[in-house]
Amino acid sequence: MTEDIQDIYKNINKLVTFDVDESSSFEVEKMEFDLKTAVSLLPTMTGDENVTKQLISSIEMYDTMLKDTAKTTLINFILKTRLSENAKVRLSTSYSTVTSLISDMRKHLLSQKSDTALQAQLLRARQDNKSIEEFGNQIETLFSELTISQSNGESTKFEILKPINEKLAIKRFSDGLRNSRLSTIVAARNYNSLKDAIRGAIDEELSNQDPNLSVLNFHRHGGSYRGHNNFRGRGPRLCVIRGVVKVDNDDDKRVIINDFHILPTSGHAGVRRMINNIKRYYFWPKIEEDVKTIFKHTDNLTGANLSTKSNENETF
Known part of the structure; x- marks a missing residue:
C-alpha cells in the first residue's frame, strides 16, 4: 500500500513540474483585431484635445497587443470610425503603419504650444486670489506643457529638460505665493519635487492657522x-x-x-x-x-x- 502511494506521488510530481528552460521560452501570445475591444478601448474624437490625447495613447497600447497581420485592420478602423470630420480632412486616407498614423495625429490634431509663451506664463505666475492647491495645479500644468513643448516628442530631450524645468517651476511656485513667510519657508526647504513643494506649502499653511483669530x-x-x-x-x-x-x-x-x-x-x-x-x-x-x-x-x-x-x- 505504501509503495503504491509513493508511485502515485512520483507520477503527480512529473505532471506538475517542467524544465526551467522550457518555461523561460513562454511568451504572451499576441491577438487578432477584436471589434468589441477596439470599440471599448478607443474613444471617438469629439473636438476636445484631451479626448484626442486619450485616443492616441489607447492606439499605442492596443498596437503593442496585436499581431502584425491585424494592424492594417486597426488603422482602417481608426480612420473610418474614430476620427471627427475635421480630423479626416487633416490626415491621409491611408497609412502603411500605426506609427506613421500616430505621428501624423500628433502633428496635425494636437495644438503646438510655443515654449517661449509657456515659459513667459510660468515666470509671471502668481497666486493672487487662488488657493495654494489651485496655484500649484497651474504651475504643474505650465511645467508639464513647457517640458513637452521643448522636448518635441524626443524622450532623450524630455529626460534632460524635466529636472531643469521642475527646478524652475518650484522656484516660481515659492516666489509666487501670496504669503511672504510661507514663500520663504518653501524656498528654504529646497524641494526637488514640485508635488512635494505644493504639499509642503499646504501643510505649512494648515499648521499655522490661528483658530482664535x-x-x-x-x-x-x-x-x-x-x-x-x-x-x-x-x-x-x-x-x-x-x-x-x-x-x-x-x-x-x-x-x-x-x-x-x-x-x-x-x-x-x-x-x-x-x-x-x-x-x-x-x-x-x-x-x-x-x-x-x-x-x-x-x-x-x-x-x-x-x-x-x-x-x-x-x-x-
Missing part, C-alpha cells in the same frame, strides 16, 4: 451675524472656500472692515496694511475701494465704531 468670531443671531461691539449684519451665510472666506453681503463686509480697524491687536493699521491683512482671510471684489469708502466715515482712522445708521446709508 478675532476677525472670524461671527455669531449667528437668527438670520443676522453679530460682530464686535454688537455690530450686526444681515444676509446670506458666508461661503468658506478652502480656508478663505468669500463675502457676498454688504453688511458682513462692514463688520469685517470694522473689526480689523478697531481691534486692539490691529493697532489702527494704515489703510494699505489693513487691506493686505483682510485679503489674507477674506475675498470679495473691490476690497480696496470698500475699505477706503468706510474710512471716509470714521474719525481720522481712530477706533470709533461705525454706526448702524451710517451702514444703512452706505453703498459699495
Whole structure:
C-alpha cells in the first residue's frame, strides 16, 4: 500500500513540474483585431484635445497587443470610425503603419504650444486670489506643457529638460505665493519635487492657522451675524472656500472692515496694511475701494465704531 502511494506521488510530481528552460521560452501570445475591444478601448474624437490625447495613447497600447497581420485592420478602423470630420480632412486616407498614423495625429490634431509663451506664463505666475492647491495645479500644468513643448516628442530631450524645468517651476511656485513667510519657508526647504513643494506649502499653511483669530468670531443671531461691539449684519451665510472666506453681503463686509480697524491687536493699521491683512482671510471684489469708502466715515482712522445708521446709508 505504501509503495503504491509513493508511485502515485512520483507520477503527480512529473505532471506538475517542467524544465526551467522550457518555461523561460513562454511568451504572451499576441491577438487578432477584436471589434468589441477596439470599440471599448478607443474613444471617438469629439473636438476636445484631451479626448484626442486619450485616443492616441489607447492606439499605442492596443498596437503593442496585436499581431502584425491585424494592424492594417486597426488603422482602417481608426480612420473610418474614430476620427471627427475635421480630423479626416487633416490626415491621409491611408497609412502603411500605426506609427506613421500616430505621428501624423500628433502633428496635425494636437495644438503646438510655443515654449517661449509657456515659459513667459510660468515666470509671471502668481497666486493672487487662488488657493495654494489651485496655484500649484497651474504651475504643474505650465511645467508639464513647457517640458513637452521643448522636448518635441524626443524622450532623450524630455529626460534632460524635466529636472531643469521642475527646478524652475518650484522656484516660481515659492516666489509666487501670496504669503511672504510661507514663500520663504518653501524656498528654504529646497524641494526637488514640485508635488512635494505644493504639499509642503499646504501643510505649512494648515499648521499655522490661528483658530482664535478675532476677525472670524461671527455669531449667528437668527438670520443676522453679530460682530464686535454688537455690530450686526444681515444676509446670506458666508461661503468658506478652502480656508478663505468669500463675502457676498454688504453688511458682513462692514463688520469685517470694522473689526480689523478697531481691534486692539490691529493697532489702527494704515489703510494699505489693513487691506493686505483682510485679503489674507477674506475675498470679495473691490476690497480696496470698500475699505477706503468706510474710512471716509470714521474719525481720522481712530477706533470709533461705525454706526448702524451710517451702514444703512452706505453703498459699495
